[in-house]
Amino acid sequence: MQKVYVLDSSVLLHDPNAVSQFQENEVIIPYVVLEEIESKKRLLDNIGRAAREAIRYLDHLRESGQLSQGVRLPNGGKVRIELNHYSTEILPLNSDMSLADNRILAVSLSLTREEERSVVLVTKDIAMRVKADALGILTDDYNNDKVILPSINEEVLILPLDDEEVQLLYRTKYIPLKLPLPPNRCVKAVLSDNSILPLLSSSDGERLVYQMGKGFSPWDIRPKNTEQSWALEMLNNPEIKLVNLMGPAGTGKTLLALASGLEQTVHAELYVRMLCARPIVPFGKDIGFLPGEKDQKVRPYMQPIYDNLEFLLRSRREKEREKGSELVESAIDLLIKKRQLEIEVLTYIRGRSIPNQFIIIDEAQNLSAHEVKTIITRAGEGTKIVLCGDPDQIDHPYLDKESNGLAYLASRLTGQSFYGQVRLIRGERSELATRAAVLL
Structure with a gap:
């Protein structure tokens, strides 16, 4: 079933093309988010660059229709600028509606109550996610560019070497491999006395390389x-x-x-x-x-x-x-x-x-x-x-x-x-x- 995603300004400042990453679902951008992005477009750092790219991307989408009515995206989804749902009664008493975060929460809560589809507020602001959860709004981080690195042990290869291979390694600075390894991988070579020799696989993965040796010390720095x-x-x-x-x-x-x-x-x-x-x-x-x-x-x-x-x-x-x-x-x-x-x-x-x-x-x-x-x-x-x-x-x-x-x-x-x-x-x-x- 199609979902409705409400984007916080932190998402667009992190990824200016975020609106195209939600597949066939509908993306809602509250008007206050546009105001926040506009206030940062003159900054000379990465945030300013992202603000300018986000504005240019939305301006490009405007050529396909009126954003307040909704514009179809190439991936089958839809993006819409939300102008309504500004109410002082929908949030808890004494909530400051001059704050952009509260206005975004008001939009999300109103849509949650009106829509039959699931409404999810997407934000990279942890405090915003906590406040949304307290109001009963579904919330999530922007996960499109999340990367889970493997454990350190998974990145290091362990390979036993016999004495003949070790002697060849010291003599020629490399030994050929029977089975290729991923290029430039860290290898712990386990010698016959159970000592460890740090090696690298070659750039083509066909050899184990031992170029520097124990005496190598660039600028007198030893490992x-x-x-x-x-x-x-x-x-x-x-x-x-x-x-x-x-x-x-x-x-x-x-x-x-x-x-x-x-x-x-x-x-x-x-x-x-x-x-x-x-x-x-x-x-x-x-x-x-x-x-x-x-x-x-x-x-x-x-x-x-x-x-x-x-x-x-x-x-x-x-x-x-x-x-x-x-x-x-x-x-x-x-x-x-x-x-x-x-x-x-x-x-x-x-x-x-x-x-x-x-x-x-x-x-x-x-x-x-x-x-x-x-x-x-x-x-x-x-x-x-x-x-x-x-x-x-x-x-x-x-x-x-x-x-x-x-x-x-x-x-x-x-x-x-x-x-x-x-x-x-x-x-x-x-x-x-x-x-x-x-x-x-």
Whole structure:
């Protein structure tokens, strides 16, 4: 039986084409939702872009008929702008009808009482779903772009190796496989003494690869666990053009990516520049506008990248017995001046073509699927992209663990020869940070 779906503004700001995702059912957009979307169309961030796309899509549908009367969709469904059902009596006493959420709830409750069909309020606002449930309104999250990642154990393959295979592996850096494996998969090779050797399947899935070995340490950084070994293997494999590093804070995602990028850019000169970026999503209360030029404005948001760079460059300087943070700071400035390092805001990447660069996108869990696609399609010839993030630590108001860009990337590209993915699980920042993360 056909259903009626009432869309909250959060759904359209998350997916501007959401109205076309409800098959043959009827989609209702309350008029107040249009007002909310219009108020955000001038924003320069992802929310503003989504608002503009949603308005353009509705304007396109208007060519097929009057939206207030309902317009048929190509999938057999129908979309309608709801102008009525504004009443102060339908909601509990003292409800503020100037609030957009209450007006959307009033529309949903009126339709629930009038329609013989099931009426479902679709919203990504958790509080809105709780209020709707209290009023007896059927409610649901927008699940069209939800991705359920497999468990970590399912992503890791376990393969026993005999002594002859191990000797061949150490001698030739690879061994052929009798049965092909998915490309660029993490493999735990179990040796005859039950020890574990971290390996990768090749990009064609026909071999097990052991390129780096125990002595490999890009920019003097050595892996501290099996997952970090896999990460470094992927980061330094030129055949893997896109690497997805997922894991909690302190597992070494950004540090490993920066160390590998510096090694391949500054020393090996495989790339002309290392470009680092992260989305500007402040944690906690925003401090408002910042003074200064662009670099000074974005410095607080980019500070985690600077912290890791200072750690990596300081260790090099200490070995040369050069002192203090001033030299470390000047080393970062020197790399920027020589155009071997660029620290950029994601806002300014749109429209660029970026060839022969090592791109690191930090905090990528705060990116939508559209933003991830935009970033990856900027890559020119010879460019490698590394995305780092924790899907469990999302600050974006319209994203969650199952609808962020990292999860979308993993669901769409797993199995591709140019894509590699590692989920780090063990914190290595410090014993204090690791114990606190568990106990607190």
